[in-house]
Amino acid sequence: MKITRDVPAGKPVPESAMASVMVAEDSGVQYVKWEERKLARTKYRAATDLTEGSLLVGSMLSDDSGVPAxxxxxxxxxxxxxxxxGLKTGDTVSAYRVGTETSASKPSSGSAGSAGSAGTPLTQNAKVHDVTAATGETISSSDLPVSLLVNQDEAEALAQAAAGGQVAVVLVPKNAG
Known part of the structure; x- marks a missing residue:
C-alpha cells in the first residue's frame, strides 16, 4: 500500500491516504497489504510521520495511541x-510569549518567572497534535483551537501564557528539525 498524503505520527491512517500498488513479493519486507487497510485504519496509528509517496510497512504503524513518555x-x-x-495537524512549530506587558511596566517581584521572556521560545519544535478548524455549523470566531505535543517541562509556562492569551506560534520549516 502507498501513502497518498502526509499523515502525522499518532494519527490514524485514513483510507483516503491509502492507495493500492503492486510491489514485488519479498519475505524480508513487511508491506501492509491492500486487504489489510481496514485493520491499518481502525486498529493502528502512524508510529512516525508518514510521507506522501512512501510504501507502508508494518513498522510504520503502532497500536499505542497514548501520548509518548x-x-x-x-x-x-x-x-x-x-x-x-494554513496551520495543520502534524506541523512543527515554536511558541513564544507575546503581549503588551513589559518588565518596565510592572513591579519587580524578585521571582524567577522569566520563562518565555522576549525572544525566548516557550517551546521549540513542538508537534501540532490537533487543529480544530471552524465549520459552517459553528458560530464564526477568529479563535483557532490548537493542541501542541510538548515536553512535560515546558507545559506549565506554555499553559500559563495560553490562559492569558499571550501565545503565538510560528511554523518551523521541515528541514530545520
Missing amino acids: GKVVVGLSLKAGQFPK
Missing part, C-alpha cells in the same frame, strides 16, 4: 495574528 498535550486558543495561515 515525557510529553504532554497543551491546548491553546489562538486569535488571528497568533498563528500562521
